[in-house]
Amino acid sequence: MKQDDKAWLQCINCHTIYPLNYSGYICVKCGDLLDVVLDLDKVEVRDWRVFNDRARGVWRYRELIPVDYSKRVTLNEGGTPLIECNRLNRWVGLKKLYIKFEGANPTGSFKDRGMTVAITKALDLNVKGVICASTGNTAASLAAYSARAGLPCITVIPEQAALGKVFQAIAHGAIIVRIRGSFDQALRFVFSKAEELGYYILNSVNAWRLEGQKTLGYEIAEEIKNEYSIFIPVGNCGNIAAVWKGLTELKNLDLIKDAPRMIGVQAEGASPFAKMVKENRESLQPIDNPETIASAIRIGRPVNWKKALRAVRESRGDAVIVSDKEILEAQTAIARLEGLGVEPASAASIAGAKKAVEEGGVDSDETVVCICTGHLLKDPNPELFKPKTLIEIEPDEEKLVKELTEIISNRAIQAIN
Ligand code: F0G
Numbered sequence: 001m002k003q004d005d006k007a008w009l010q011c012i013n014c015h016t017i018y019p020l021n022y023s024g025y026i027c028v029k030c031g032d033l034l035d036v037v038l039d040l041d042k043v044e045v046r047d048w049r050v051f052n053d054r055a056r057g058v059w060r061y062r063e064l065i066p067v068d069y070s071k072r073v074t075l076n077e078g079g080t081p082l083i084e085c086n087r088l089n090r091w092v093g094l095k096k097l098y099i100k101f102e103g104a105n106p107t108g109s110f111k112d113r114g115m116t117v118a119i120t121k122a123l124d125l126n127v128k129g130v131i132c133a134s135t136g137n138t139a140a141s142l143a144a145y146s147a148r149a150g151l152p153c154i155t156v157i158p159e160q161a162a163l164g165k166v167f168q169a170i171a172h173g174a175i176i177v178r179i180r181g182s183f184d185q186a187l188r189f190v191f192s193k194a195e196e197l198g199y200y201i202l203n204s205v206n207a208w209r210l211e212g213q214k215t216l217g218y219e220i221a222e223e224i225k226n227e228y229s230i231f232i233p234v235g236n237c238g239n240i241a242a243v244w245k246g247l248t249e250l251k252n253l254d255l256i257k258d259a260p261r262m263i264g265v266q267a268e269g270a271s272p273f274a275k276m277v278k279e280n281r282e283s284l285q286p287i288d289n290p291e292t293i294a295s296a297i298r299i300g301r302p303v304n305w306k307k308a309l310r311a312v313r314e315s316r317g318d319a320v321i322v323s324d325k326e327i328l329e330a331q332t333a334i335a336r337l338e339g340l341g342v343e344p345a346s347a348a349s350i351a352g353a354k355k356a357v358e359e360g361g362v363d364s365d366e367t368v369v370c371i372c373t374g375h376l377l378k379d380p381n382p383e384l385f386k387p388k389t390l391i392e393i394e395p396d397e398e399k400l401v402k403e404l405t406e407i408i409s410n411r412a413i414q415a416i417n
Contacts, residue, residue, distance in 0.1 A: 005019075005039065006038065006039050006042045006043065006066060007020060007036060007037060007038045007039065007066035008020060008036075008037055009022050009034045009035070009036055009037070009207060010034060010035050010037045011027035011029065011030060011032050011033070011034055011035075012032055012033050012034070012035055012306060012307065012310075013027065013030050013032035013033075013306075014027060014029055014030045014032065016028075016029050016030075018034065020036075020066060021124075021125065023125050023127070023200070025201055025205050025206050025207075026205070032306070033205065033207070033303075033304065033306060033307060034207045035207055035245070035307075036066065036207045036208065036210075036211045038064065038066060038249065040249065040252050040253055043063055043064060043253070044063055045063050045064065045253055045255070046253075046254075047255065048222060048255060050063065051222070055076075055079065056078065056079030056219070057074075057076055057077060057078040057079035057215075058074070058077050058078035058079075058113050058116055058117065058212055058215045059072060059074060059078075059116075060078075060079070060215075060218075061215055061218050064214075064218070064249060065117055065211055065212070065215075066211075067117055067120045067121050067124065067208070067211075068120070068124060071120060071123065071124065072116060072120045073116060073119045073120050073123065073145055073148055073149045074116045075106035075107075075112065075116070075144065075145070075148065076106065077105050077106055077112035077113050077115075077116050077212075078105070078112075078113050078215050078216075078219065079219070080100060080101050080102050080103075080104040080105060080219070081100075081101050081104055082098050082099075082100050082101075082219070082220065082223050082224070082369070083098060083099045083100075083101055083338070083340065084096070084097070084098050085097045085098065085099055085337070085338050087337040087338060088333060088334060088337045088338050088350070091333050091337060091354070092350060092353050092354045092357060092368075093354060093357035093358065093364050094353065094357060094362075094364055094366070094367075094368050095364060095365055095366075095367075096366075096367040096368070097353070097367075097368050097369075097370065098224070098228075098367070098368070098369045098370070099334070099338070099340060099342075099350075099369075099370050099371075099372050100216065100219070100220055100369055100370070100371045100372065101340060101342075101372055102216070102346070102371060102372060102373045102374065103340075103341065103342055103343075103346070103372060103373075103374055103375030103376065103378075104375075106144065107137075107140045107141045107144045107168060108137075108140070108164075108168075108374060108375035108377065108378055109137040109140070109141060109373055109374035109375065109378065110213060110216060110239060110371070110373050110374070111137045111138050111140070111141035111142075111213075112141050112144075112145070113212040113213045113215055113216060114141075114204070114208070114209035114210065114211070114212040114213040114238075114242070115141045115142060115144075115145040115202070115209070115212065116145065116212055117208050117209070117211050117212030118202050118206055118208040118209045118211075118212065119142075119145040119146060119148075119149050119151070119202070121208040122149070122151065122200050122202070123149055123151070125200065127151070127199070127200035128152070128198045128199060128200075129146075129151055129152035129153065129154065129197075129198070129199040129200070130142060130146050130151055130152070130153050130154075130199060130200050130201075130202050131153070131154040131155075131156070131190055131194050131197065131199040131200070131201055131202070132154075132155055132156070132190065132201065132202045132203050133155075133156045133157070133183060133186035133187035133189065133190040133203060134155055134156070134157055134161070134165075134183070134186070134203075135157070135158065135161060135162075135165075135183045135235065135295055135296045135297070135298060135299070136157060136161040136162045136164075136165025136166060136169075136295065136296060136378065137165055137296055137373075137374055137378065138155075138202070138203065138204075139155035139157055139161070139165060139166070139168075139169040139174065139176075140164075140165045140168035140169050140172075140378075142155060142169075142174070142202050143155060143168060143169040143171075143172035143173065143174035144168065144172045146172075146174070147172040147173055152175075152199075153172075153173070153174040153175065154174065154175045154177060154197070154199060155169050155174045155175070155176055155177070156177040156179055156186040156187075156189055156190055157169070157176065157177070157178055157179070157186060158178075158179055158181060158182050158183045158185070158186055158298075159178060159179065159180050159181065160295055160298075161178075161295065162295050162296070162343070162378055162379035162380075162381070163379070163380060163381075164375075164377050164378040164379060164380055165378050165379075182289070182290065182298070182300070183298060183299050184286075184290075184299065184300050184301045187203065187301075187303070190203065191205075203236070203303070204236050204237075204238025204239075204242075204303065204304055205238075205303045205304070209238065209242075210238055210239075210241060210242035210245060210304075210307075211242075212242075213238065213239055213242035213243070213246075214242045214243065214245045214246030214249070215246060216239070216242065216243050216246065216371065217242070217243040217244065217245070217246030217247040217250070218246050218250065220243075220260075220369055221246075221247060221250050221255070221256050221259075224367070224369065226367060227258065227260070227366070227367065228260050228366070228367040228368060228369055229260050229261040229262075229263055229317075229362060229366060229367075229368050229369070230243065230260050230261070230262050230263065230368075230369050230370075230371065231263045231265055231320075231349040231350075231352045231353045231356070231368060231369070231370045231371070232262065232263070232264060232265065232349055232370075232371045232373075233264075233265050233266075233294070233296075233297055233345050233346060233348040233349050233352075233371070233373055234264040234265060234266050234273050234274070234297065234302070234308065234319075235266075235270075235296060235297035235298075235299045235302065235345065236299050236302045236303050236304060237264075237273055237302040237303065237304035237305045237307065237308035238303070238304045238307075238308075239371075239373070240262055240264050240308045240311050240312070241304050241307035241308045241310070241311050243262065243311070243371070244259075244262050244310070244311030244314065244315060245311075247259040247260065247315075248314070259315060260315065260369070261315050261316055261317040261318070262311045262312055262315040262317035263312075263317050263318045263319065263320060263352065263353075263356065263361075263362075264277065264308060264311075264312060264317070264318075264319045264320070265319070265320045265321075265322060265348045265349050265351065265352030266297065266319065266320075266321055266322075266348070267292035267293070267294050267297060267298075267321075267322060267323075267324060267327060267345075267348060268292065268321055268322065268323045268324065269290060269291035269292045269298075269324070270287065270290035270291065270292045270294075270297060270298050270299055270300060271287075271321045272284050272285055272286055272287050272300060272301070272302065272305075273302055273305055273308060273309075273319065274319035274320065274321045275319075275321070276305070276309070276319075277309070277312055277318065277319035278319055278321070284301075284302070284305045286300050286301040287300035287301075288300060292324055292327075293324040293327060293328065293344050293384065294324070294327055294343075294344040294345040294347075294348055295344070295345070295379065296343060296344070296345035296346075296373070296374060296378075296379075297345045297348065318356070318361055320352040320355050320356050320361070322348055322351040322352055322355055324344075326351040326354070326355065327344050327345075327347050327348050327351050328344065328347070328384060329351070330347040330348070330350040330351035330354065331343075331344055331346075331347035331376075331384075331385070332385070333350070334347060334350055334372070335376065335385075336388075340372065341375060341376025341377065342372040342373075342374065342375065342376055343373075343374040343375060343376055343378045343379040344379060344384070345373060345374060346371075346372035346373045346374050347372070349370035349371055349372060349373075350370050350372070352370075353368050353370055389407060391403055391404070391407075
């Protein structure tokens with residue numbers, strides 16, 4: 001490396017350094033994951049004022065993202081609302097609860113933060129096309145950003161990917177490969193065949209994805225100045241690692257005093273990472289047939305588990321396991337108490353916070369931020385989300401008024417009781 005380099009790629013295990021134009025994903029020496037590393041002494045950010053006059057969003061923090069800003073491929077991602085929940089907090093058992101609503105991103109999930117950076121990098125590397133395996137959101141986001149960049153795109157999805165996400169990938173013109181199998185099998189296919197196809201992998205094993213997603217941490221830290229903990233759903237273990245990377249950089253730049261605890265939440269039937277944390281193990285025991293209603297995090301072999309473990313350990317964080325029933329109850333509570341629509345995987349963060357309060361892992365006086373990663377419409381499953389009240393009736397106005405009057409007065413009685 002040259003002495004004046006401001007950033008490089010580095011193996012998390014053997015610390016071998018690669019230049020920023022390295023187009024691989026893992027260390028050729030030991031096969032471990034790579035990080036994008038910034039030399040923070042050379043970053044010209046000494047206080048938050050650098051960002052003040054800029055629009056909110058990923059590129060507000062351009063000095064901390066080592067790609068060519070002038071060539072960015074963007075849909076104005078990030079800058080999502082941090083919403084204080086003054087009804088849901090009581091349901092969860094907390095004094096102060098915020099939802100960071102990532103469903104407000106252009107394609108409806110946090111993946112857009114990573115894609116704007118990684119697609120910009122892909123163009124810089126002059127790749128022929130891009131490919132990902134996905135439970136759905138990565139596919140939707142990659143399809144959109146590659147369309148904007150004019151790059152061919154292949155998405156490999158499991159049979160049961162959620163409808164809204166597949167629809168997005170189709171709409172944006174990606175080649176869709178539907179594997180009759182799991183996400184883990186889709187990812188194995190992508191890892192083994194991308195090179196043969198000459199396509200660049202944009203799963204979260206690609207460190208450039210996490211480099212965009214880390215801005216989630218920047219945004220929360222810019223808004224909340226007191227102490228708090230973060231609850232975040234975990235699947236392939238990329239996002240929790242990315243958010244922690246962002247927060248660590250802020251701490252090393254002296255832009256924050258203390259970083260929050262990172263608490264990863266997984267669904268019972270797909271919880272290899274959470275089990276490892278809870279049992280204080282040093283390595284991950286993969287699961288062959290992960291099962292959960294939260295299809296976005298139905299993953300048995302999370303690629304980034306080492307980075308995620310680092311996030312939990314360094315932040316003195318934890319992991320929580322929630323059942324599908326708890327996830328669905330949380331999804332309903334968010335929707336009905338706050339008017340926020342989130343998909344099941346996102347609701348896992350709220351379910352996890354509730355469980356942590358019940359089990360004593362979090363004090364009810366603590367401030368908690370739950371990251372709700374994707375929009376409700378991603379996974380429109382009428383079997384899961386039953387209407388509170390549904391009247392099916394012919395267009396007879398008298399009858400309709402009679403039924404409604406009855407329902408309304410019953411509700412009033414219920415409310416009194
Ligand atoms: N929440 C949602 C809505 C997701 O789509 C994902 C991952 C996660 C949470 C977990 O994030 O994998 O970084 O730990 N979705 C990936 C996909 C796997 O293909 O869309 P993670």
